[in-house]
Amino acid sequence: MKCPFCSNSETQVMDSRVSENGDSVKRRRKCVSCEKRFSTFETVEIKMPSVIKISGAREEFSLEKIQNGFSKALYRRPVNSSDIDLSISNIHNSIYNLGKREVNSNYIGQLVMNELMKLDKVAYIRFASVYKDFKDIDDFGTEINNIKSQDWEKLFNKDEKKYMRMVLNLAKKGLYSSMPNPRVGCVIVKNKQILSEGWHVKPGDDHAEIVALKKCKKKNQRSYNVCKFRTL
Ligand SMILES: [Zn+2]
Numbered sequence: 001m002k003c004p005f006c007s008n009s010e011t012q013v014m015d016s017r018v019s020e021n022g023d024s025v026k027r028r029r030k031c032v033s034c035e036k037r038f039s040t041f042e043t044v045e046i047k048m049p050s051v052i053k054i055s056g057a058r059e060e061f062s063l064e065k066i067q068n069g070f071s072k073a074l075y076r077r078p079v080n081s082s083d084i085d086l087s088i089s090n091i092h093n094s095i096y097n098l099g100k101r102e103v104n105s106n107y108i109g110q111l112v113m114n115e116l117m118k119l120d121k122v123a124y125i126r127f128a129s130v131y132k133d134f135k136d137i138d139d140f141g142t143e144i145n146n147i148k149s150q151d152w153e154k155l156f157n158k159d160e161k162k163y164m165r166m167v168l169n170l171a172k173k174g175l176y177s178s179m180p181n182p183r184v185g186c187v188i189v190k191n192k193q194i195l196s197e198g199w200h201v202k203p204g205d206d207h208a209e210i211v212a213l214k215k216c217k218k219k220n221q222r223s224y225n226v227c228k229f230r231t232l
Contacts, residue, residue, distance in 0.1 A: 003031035004038055048096060049103040058102070066091060069112055073127040077120045087115035121147055163187050163194075163229040170199040170208070171231045177202045184208040186230035188216055195219070195226060 001011050008031055015028040024043040030036070048061035070084055091111045095103055109131050116124040128134070128143055156164060170185025178184070184200040186208035196219070198211025206214065209230055216226075 001029060001040060003034060003036065005036045006031060006034040008033035046096060048092075049098065049100045051105050051108065052102050053105045061095070061103075063088070063092060066108070066112060069127065070116070070123075073116055073123040074120060075126075077123050079120050079123070083119060087119055091115060117147070159192060160229070163189055163227075166194075166197065167229045167231050170197055173199050174201055179203075182232055184230060184232045186212045186228060188212045188226050188228050190226045 002009050003011055010032045011029040012032055013027050014030050014037070017026045017028075018024075019026065024041050027040045027042065029038055029040060031038075050058045051061050052058055066088055070088060074084065091108070094111055095108065113124060113128060113131065116127050124147070125140065125143060129140065132139070132143075134140055134143070166187050167185040170187070171183040173185075174181075174183040178200050181200060181203045184207060185197070186199070187197045188195045196212045196215035198206075198208045198213075198215060200206075200208045200211070209228060212228070
């Protein structure tokens with residue numbers, strides 16, 4: 001480190017101090033020639049990749065643009081700022097950790113959507129409508145249905161999904177006969193074993209779960225400590 005006063009190239013470090021948040025080091029130095037003192041700061045250099053826009057043009061990565069996108073999408077939404085900061089820093093880190101010199105703007109948009117989806121579904125839809133360039137109300141409907149089906153996926157584990165599919169298929173059997181009642185299916189499960197199943201056939205007949213429970217009884221299976229899966 002050259003002395004800023006006399007340009008002598010030899011300096012002596014008198015003191016080193018790490019900053020409070022740990023991201024920089026301050027060093028107090030003394031020039032061995034003119035003996036004047038000065039400080040230097042050392043920080044990590046983070047080189048973010050440049051962004052390739054859809055048009056093919058390159059631009060500098062801008063965290064501010066991402067922050068703006070977040071604040072527009074989250075306008076008046078009940079999300080606290082520390083969660084927002086965490087999301088933005090997740091995006092920043094994901095892009096940095098790619099270790100690439102260039103990154104597609106699409107990729108960044110996708111990261112933003114993933115984070116917004118976790119934070120707030122309304123904000124997600126707002127952002128997606130602009131980002132994916134929704135043309136009409138049907139585009140909103142499609143996206144909202146996607147969100148709902150993803151939630152459905154998260155609600156159940158693998159076995160439970162299997163039972164729910166069975167139940168939905170059972171319910172379908174009553175598609176026409178059960179009217180005007182809703183179509184309902186039910187399976188009774190104990191320790192991952194299906195004890196019985198039932199569906200609602202027609203108005204006035206036993207409901208799906210009664211059908212299933214009666215079958216259990218017939219087989220002399222006790223229907224306690226069981227799991228009942230049914231639609232409706
Ligand atoms: Zn000097």
